[in-house]
Amino acid sequence: MEPTDAETACFEAGIKFGTLYHQFAGTPVSPESADSLARAMEEAILNQPHCEDVTVDIRKADLAAAIDHGYTELTGKFMDVEMRIAYEGVTVRTRMAMEDGYPMMRVVDVE
Amino acid sequence: MEPTDAETACFEAGIKFGTLYHQFAGTPVSPESADSLARAMEEAILNQPHCEDVTVDIRKADLAAAIDHGYTELTGKFMDVEMRIAYEGVTVRTRMAMEDGYPMMRVVDVE
């Protein structure tokens, strides 16, 4: 069957998460550069269609704890992400956070 | 509301597309290296959860037409992608192909 609007909205939400993660994973990052990277990630993803809101938080304390050569590389374990996608009247809220050592991306709510 | 299994399946499908595109976009590519890149893309994405099948076709004729310095960078305009995602009994078929100059990712079928 053709997807419903809600299913398409969830597909669009997934695209944004895959984009955000794999475009920026591996970026050299330190507590000093975390904020500019988080802002760039938010603004980059907001360019994509149907993306209403993106919040990226890069946890500086976790970065600091992981760094022993001046910087590290961005991975999911250092960031919390929330996104709101709107498509044809459907709003999808999604979140990425660590669960059991894995950066889990989830649909929180569809309305 | 919590997402349905079909909505979660579509979210998972979107993640794979965003991953595939933004992990590999920008890779130096030529007609000679197109096949190894396509295979690596397929096998990389198959590692992700719920991904049952991935087919990546990098169009060598279009690469050849675009190249005037020995190689170019991979973008959506050179590739066709199909994926099948399965989640809790729901199967989602998705496709990326050029539409009106834009690499459009679509859910083809949810069952």
Added chain:
Amino acid sequence: MEPTDAETACFEAGIKFGTLYHQFAGTPVSPESADSLARAMEEAILNQPHCEDVTVDIRKADLAAAIDHGYTELTGKFMDVEMRIAYEGVTVRTRMAMEDGYPMMRVVDVE
């Protein structure tokens, strides 16, 4: 032979250019998000060893001219980059700019 300090400095400069280009190529970008992306690129690369100064300019007029679906993907044709690398008393100045349709990375000066 073992590399000289100047040769190592040039090697380090090249690493930074390859990093900057291939970490960020493909990022969704528009005139509105160009500045935050440029700042994040600069601060990310400054984390790397021996990197003294980085300037990234993303040309908004060229972005605007290329965009017909709200945004485009970052490639070398939209940016000018300058970097200064210092290694064991050697300073290397490098630049990336378009030459004949190709984003050419060059060592400008070794002293």
Added chain:
Amino acid sequence: MEPTDAETACFEAGIKFGTLYHQFAGTPVSPESADSLARAMEEAILNQPHCEDVTVDIRKADLAAAIDHGYTELTGKFMDVEMRIAYEGVTVRTRMAMEDGYPMMRVVDVE
């Protein structure tokens, strides 16, 4: 001063290392997909100017030891890379390998 041919050769070598690392870091990888990824990395970088030979070895035993959710993401700690760059009669041999927990890129030989 303008760079010598040897310095330019080292700069070119550095570009290839930065490219290889930051294009492919973050790719989903498992022991099963390691070979196709290593081949794609080699062939991608061989497209770049002045690159004569690239060998990428992704260490499957280390991948297997690190995996507890079916796959992991490629980082420098899983790979050994060797490259040979030739520019205007100068040949540069380079290597990336782990040193003290950091994926160190080095010029091994300039001749």
